[in-house]
Amino acid sequence: MNALAQVPPEFLHALGTLRKAQCRSELRLAEIPAPARLAPFAVALGAEVMAPGPGSGTAPVHGPAAMALAAASGTEEDDDTELATGRFILLHDPEGSAVWDGEFRIVTYIRAQLEPEMGNDEMLGTVAWTWLVEALENHQAAYRAAGGTATRVLSESFGTLSDRPGSIDIELRASWTPASSDVTAHLEAWSDMVCTFAGLPPLPDGVSALPRRRRN
Numbered sequence: 001m002n003a004l005a006q007v008p009p010e011f012l013h014a015l016g017t018l019r020k021a022q023c024r025s026e027l028r029l030a031e032i033p034a035p036a037r038l039a040p041f042a043v044a045l046g047a048e049v050m051a052p053g054p055g056s057g058t059a060p061v062h063g064p065a066a067m068a069l070a071a072a073s074g075t076e077e078d079d080d081t082e083l084a085t086g087r088f089i090l091l092h093d094p095e096g097s098a099v100w101d102g103e104f105r106i107v108t109y110i111r112a113q114l115e116p117e118m119g120n121d122e123m124l125g126t127v128a129w130t131w132l133v134e135a136l137e138n139h140q141a142a143y144r145a146a147g148g149t150a151t152r153v154l155s156e157s158f159g160t161l162s163d164r165p166g167s168i169d170i171e172l173r174a175s176w177t178p179a180s181s182d183v184t185a186h187l188e189a190w191s192d193m194v195c196t197f198a199g200l201p202p203l204p205d206g207v208s209a210l211p212r213r214r215r216n
Contacts, residue, residue: 011181017181047088048086090183091105101205113168132146170197
């Protein structure tokens, strides 16, 4: 019996729906190793949003999520600047989980560097969570049992590195249970979320963009 024959049909269906997702072209998406201990079956995608540097003559060519599930290779421009990075993990346990309230669970992580004035905003965590909820609602991605944490990370340099300016990052760790094995809308919503963290328009009504930032 080959390995594919041992994969539950529900999980194979979920993988097929990931391939149908149409993610924003600014997102560089690739399959990464999935965690082995969180569930019997899992798939993980890594993403980053880059701002092309002066030496970049072309825009990123990464698009639909189908590219993330195929073997991919390439080089990155040395002058490109990372605006945001994230991980999207789909877990599946055929036996179900009381904690998940279902057989599937989506786990995500997004990180972006902020301008100092934005990073000191006491409402930043609430805003980050709102971006997640609104992205899921805008894509009509039905879900339940959502939870997460938003963290501000302050970095300061000392000694021989004291000339480096301080930086503030926002990190969002979240998980939720999709209402079905069709997770197309969930990946598309997450794609929009990563771009929102990167400060890219368009955004839902009433939500402000993060200031554009560059890592030093």
